[in-house]
Amino acid sequence: MVFRLASAALGTVARPVTSGRLRPVLRWLGVAGLAWTVAGVLSPHVAAHELGCDAVDDGEIRYVDQTRHDDALAHAVTTWHALGRVDILPNGWWTVADLVWTDVNRTDVTWDGLFYCRIFGTATAYLNDAFLEGDSQHNKRAVTTHELGHGLGLGHSYKPQIMYRCATCGGFTTPQAHDREDYFKLWP
DSSP, rough: HHHHHHHHHHHHHHTTSSTTTHHHHHHHHHHHHHHHHHHTTTTTTTTTTTTTTOBTTTTTEEEEEOSHHHHHHHHHHHHHHOOOSEEEEEEOTOOOOOEEEEEEOOOOSSSEEEEEOOSOEEEEEEHHHHHTSSOHHHHHHHHHHHHHHHTTOOOOBBSSSBBBTTTTTTSSOOOOHHHHHHHHHHEE
């Protein structure tokens, strides 16, 4: 996992550099690192639908609820927690948060939910009120369940799974057969 994360970090380091002799080297390292990661050279244990990063720490996710979408969050937590293997629990004063749920209101983007994994520190799951505010309870649950799937390390899958790139397109609010298969491969 360290190599996979390092290659991702190299890719982000290469972007801000705009001039100088180091730019081509950093660009090559970033592209090569990404290519090696995709090819499985640096991280051979990553399956097709794994994100390569997760919010799981010692078999659990401790989360902070800073979202107004409490019903959707409770549904997502209950749904994934029921599969076992990873405990998903609210953060307490004696624990360190692994994932923070927060709302944003951004009309300049096209996503209704976004999981941001950090190499070090707490991951963040954003729920975008610009799209979710007038949306159905069903769609809010689908988006939140999808984002928590990313928190568990699952990448995008194919239709009709909750981890399909468009969470509201499949008509589901719970992990489907292939989602569960990927989950159990990742968390045996």
